[in-house]
Amino acid sequence: MKTRILLFPVLLLLFYSCKKTITINLPEEANKPVLNLLMSKDSLIIARVTVSSRTSGNDIFPEVKEATLKLYENGTFKENLAPFLLADLTYYKGTSKAVAGATYRVVASVPGYEDVEGSDFIPEQASVGEMSVKLVKDNDGWGSKGNISVVLHDKAGEKNYYRIRLYELVTLKDAVDTVGTTYKFKVDFQTNELQDGIFNKESEWDFYTDDALFDGRSPRFNFITGRGGEFKKVIVEVTSLTYSSYSYLHSSFMARLKNEDPLSERVIVFNNILNGLGIVGGMAIKEYLIMP
Template identity: 50%
Template sequence: MPNNTLLFILLVIIFSSCEKSVDVSIPQESNKPVLNLLMNKDSILMARVTLSGRINQMHPMPEITNAVVNLYENGAFKEKLTPYQFATRTFYRGTTLPQSGSTYRVTAAVPGYPEVAGSDVIPDTVAVGEMRLTVAQISSWDTRATISVQLHDDPAVQNYYRIRLFTVNEWVDANGNGGRQKIQQYFQAEEAELNIFNDKIRPDFFTTDALFNGRSPRFTFKANTDGRFKKLVIEITSLTYNSYNYLNSTAMAAEKNEDGLSEKVIVFNNIENGLGIIGGVAQRDYELTR
C-alpha cells in the first residue's frame, strides 16, 4: 500500500476517535414577563403586561390580567394602574398625564415571577419651523405629494426624532354624523442640507441630531398617495434614547427578520427581570391642506 494512502487512513482514524459532544447553553426567552408602555406627553398611560413567546396569528401572547402595576413619578409613588379591557386585550390604565422633564418608573408584579420594572424621562415637543405641501396629479386616482419639514434642534441635549405621514379621509353619513380616518403612508426620505437621499420606501423616518446638532435642518419626503385626499397629517415625535432604540429596532426587525439573507435584528429592551420597553415620547400632529 502506498505510504500516502496509509498516512491518510491513520489520520482519519485519529481524528474520528477524538470526536467529542459539546452541549451549548442557549438562553431561554420564552415565558418571561413582558412590560410595554410608551408614555406620551400629556396623554393617558396605557400599559400592556404579557408573557413572552413566539408571535403567530393562531396563538397571541398570553395575557396577564392579574398583575399589580404601579407608577412612580420622580421617585415617589403616583398611582396603581387599573386593568382595562379593550378589543379582547387587557391594558393597565392610569390617570396621570406625563409631564416633560419628569422621570416615570413602572413596576409590574406578576404572580410566580420576579417583579419587572423600567423607567424613562418624558421629552419635550419638537420645535418645528416651516412646513410645505405640494401635490402633482399623476392621474385621477394617484398623486405625488412632496412634503417639506423644518426642525429646530436644541443644541443642549442629544435629540432623537421620528416622522410619519398620514392622509386624512373625512365624511358625513346619512344621519349627519361626521367621521375621520388617518391612513398611514409609505414614503421616500431626502435631506437636502446634508446631501443624504434614501430611495427606500418606508412607513416611518428615524434620525438623531448627530449630523445637525443645534441647527435647523429641512427634510423632504415624497409619497405616492390617493389622488382624492384633501388633508395630510405630519406626525413629528420627540424620542428618548430608550424609545428611539426600541421603535427603530422594531421597525428594522419587521423589515429584515423576514429576509433569510439579512442579519437578524434584536429589538431593544430596557425592562429589569423581563422584556419590553418603558419609553418616553412627545408626539404632535400638524395638518396640511391641499
C-alpha cells in the first residue's frame, strides 16, 4: 500500500514533465486580393476585384478601383477588361462574349500586391428532357403548391455538374395598367433527392448536383415549391457548371446553411485564385418556360 502511494506522485510528475506546447499557425486570409469572375456562355465577361478584410454582418470587402485586368482566350491575349460603375460599385468588363469550349484566364494587377490570376473553361449547355408543373394541395389546407418535374440527359463517361433554379411569372393588372405587367419571382422549393445534400430540411433557392449517382442516365428531379401560388407560368433555369464553378457555388451555398450552426462542421468556400482569393469559373445557363 505504501509503494502505491509513493509511485503516484512520481507518475504525475513524469506526466507533466512530458507535456509539450505546440503552436499552430493558422493562415491569415485578410488583406489579400480577391478576384471574382463567373463567366457564362454567350455573355460578356465581367469581373470584380476587392481586398479581403475582417468583416462583420453584411459588410463588403474594400474594392480596388486602380486594378488592371488582362483577359486571355485559349492562351492568347484578347483584351483588357475596362472598369465601370454599377450601383456605386466598380466592375471590370470585356467587349466580347464567352464562347463554349474556350478556356479563359484573367490576370489582375493590383497595386501593392503580386499579380493574381485564375482560369476556367465554358462548358456546353446541359441537355434536358421532359419538364412539367402540377398544382398540389398544401398540407395545411391553404392554397396550392407547385410540383415541378425536370429531366436531365447526362452525358456518359464524363464528370458533369448542374444547378437548377425556379421562377414564377406573374402578370399584375390594375386600373391604370389594364394590359398588365409581368414580373419574374424567384421560387424556393424542397426536394427529397439524395443528391441535394440537405435532405428536405428547409426550402432553398438553389439545387446543386453532380452526376455521381446517374452517370449517362436521365434522372427526373421533383421540386415542391415552398409557397403557394397559381404557377400558370414557370421558368426552369438549368445551369451546366465546371468543377471550379460548381465547387465554389456549392461550397458557398453550404457555408450559408451550416456556418451559422454551432453544431455543424465549418464549410470552407472553394478558391482557385493564384496569389489571392476568389473564383474564376465557367457556366452555361438556359431558361425553359413550362405551363400546367
